[in-house]
Amino acid sequence: MKRSKQQALREHHDPEAIRRRLEAPSRAQSTPDAILGAIDGCVTTFAVVSGAFGAGFSARVALVLGFANLLADGFSMAISNYEAVQAQREGVERAREREHEHIDLVPEGEREEIRQIYARKGFEGEVLQRVVETISRDREVWVETMLTEEHGLQRIALSPWRSALVTFLAFLVVGAMPLVPYALPGIAPWHRFLASLAIAALMFLLIGMLKSLVYQRPVWQSGLRTLLMGGAAAGLAFLTGYLAQAWFGVAL
Template sequence: MQRQDRQSLEASHRPEAIRRRLRQPTRGRNLPDAILGGIDGCVTTFAVVSGAFGAGFSATVALVLGLANLLADGFSMAISNYEAIKAQREHVDGVRDDEHRHIEVVPEGEREEIRQIFRRKGFEGETLERVVDTICADREVWVETMLHEEHGLQTEGLSPLRSALVTFTAFLVIGAVPLLPYALPGLSITRQFLASLGLAALMFFLIGMGKSLIYHQPVFASGLRTLMMGGAAAGLAFLTGHLAQALFGIGV
């Protein structure tokens, strides 16, 4: 097994394999959007279900409230993510324009910034000067290097629309799962809630597992951690609904 791993690593680090891999889009670029939308969607709808069950509402009320929150919160979250990514991209564009202007006005100062950045990485003497000359020979490379190294900005993959769509889709798909038992006739309210509880727990666990496969984390631990966080939010909603019913007489 160890020999196979070494052979696969060597094959993936041949020049043609490296060129092919670097041309491809960054893996998992929109995964955070999907994870955020999926977890928040599942928490939102199951929190509504838990609160409704704790308050003694009927299955119809729980389903209506769940669907309303699913659509409204999903859209709100997608818009918020869209605006956040758009603001980030506008910030990057603004800093890029500033760097172009700085190169026009104080080119030697900008060259010195490149020099000091790469000196901190261990380059010295003629090697350092060749690096500086090579980078500064291409204006776009120069500017992009400053964005990454001086400002620590991500310049690739900033698509507000794509991020919003991924977030909204994950929110709707995952968030609808805890509502499915409430759309099935013939089940008691208790069985509907327990079925919704099981499905929500499964979704939380699967999201955590899927995240671990991309980011190379322990599968079971990641799934369990996500399950515990989602369960805590659902438990808080159930407790709130139960207290509201006891204190204010809210319920059926």
């Protein structure tokens, strides 16, 4: 197993493979958006189900509240994610414009910034001077270097629309799962709630496990952590609904 992994890494680091990988355009991953939408969707709808069950609401009321929250909160989260990514992209563009302006107005100062950046990396003497000259020779390379090295900004192309769409779809699909038992007729209230609980727990666990596979983390550790976080939110909603029913006599 170790030898096959080593062989795969060697092929991945073949000069031609490296060249193709570096020349390929960088793309933003949709996985974080999907995870964000899925977790929040499942938490939102199961929190509604838990609160409704704790308050003694009927299955029909829980279903209506669940779907209303699913659509409204899913759309709200998608818009919020769109605005966040758009703001991030605009921030990168503003920083790029400032660096172009600085190169026009104070080129020697910008070269000194490059010099100090790479001096901190261990370059010195004639080698450092050649690095500075090479980078400052190409204006776009110069600006991109300043964006990443000075400002710590990523060069990956960001798509607000894609982020919003992925978030919204993941929110709807995963968030609808805990509502399925409430859409089926002829099930006792306790059985509906327990079925919804089991589905929500499974969703949280699977989301955490998927996250671990994408980011190379321990599978069960990530799954259980996501399960505990989602369960805490649902438990708080159930407690809130139960206390509201006890204090105010809310029951439908």
